[in-house]
Amino acid sequence: MNSFSSVSSEESGIEGLNLLDPLGSSRALHPEISMGMKKLPRKGKYSVVSLYASQFRDLRTRFCSSELDYIASLSRCRNWDAKGGKSKSFFAKTLDDLFIIKEIKRTEYDSFMKFAPYYFRYMNQCYEQGNQTCLAKVLGIYQVTIRQTKSGKDAKHDLMVMENLTFGRKITRQYDLKGALHARFNSAADGSGDVLLDQNFVNDMIVAPFYVSRKAKRNLQRAVWNDLTFLNSINVMDYSLLVGVDAQGRELVCGIIDYLRQYTWDKQLENWVKSSLVVPKNELPTVVSPVDYKRRFRKFIGMHLFGVPDHWCFQRSSKPCSLCGVGDHSNASSTNSQERGDKDDNSKAPHL
16 A cells, blocks of 8 residues: 655644554454554654554444545644643644544553453444444554654654544534533633533523433433443543534534543542542542442433423434434434523424
């Protein structure tokens, strides 16, 4: 296969790394496929390792148009300021807006390496059996090592490629929901690009709620139930439901993100410290055990997302589901809704 030419370092967060050449041999049983040592102009040498290469390629055949299109997208990306996160991680987005590249922490990398076989099995089961899911799909994990020319030191970066849940949408508001209210309010939000939190969501549901049909809410709850059962089984917590409001399409775009973190000893210690010293009585900290996290998360979705009778709905969505590409599908990645302001007396809501 021929390599794609790299773009300038100003446009590409991975600075022209060639991800195409080794894919022809990615059927190897070993989960790591090394892409060898290359040379970057003015940056020294670099190498790339594709983790679980064959498994990820099989997954992409189900959700991406083609492997060449996937790599063409990755070859053209720019730095992206993902507002709302506390990790201050490096983010990039492909120029076609299809994929997001995030640098993950070593603890997240180690966690994924432990549960990766279960992740692939779960995603394949959802696809083959038509089970509802709203997990944002992780489509690749890469280890990039850059060796500086002058110092000879190696700088290692673990990168994750995931789908962009808001691709093709006109998002006016977006929320990062964890199901907890303590310290979950963003008072500095001043634009559509700012990410709001759980308390913002609860407040907005009082002032200007948006409604979904009961069918759409059931589908979302069933997808959340399935996904959280899976995440609990692999000891994962601290994930979020990303909710984007597409006012033009009258839809809510939903997906579970940041699900690479297992409940290891450091998270258990964080839970104990916050429970004992920080969080008020009768409240739980954001970080709790996977079982408690799952229960609280499900309860929050059930309480604060308002459903209306299906017969109130006056239109059906002609847009395809962002997960499966089919309109009016059982997957809950996209949920039609209607916002109601103070002057809007129309109580009808379009449904999935």
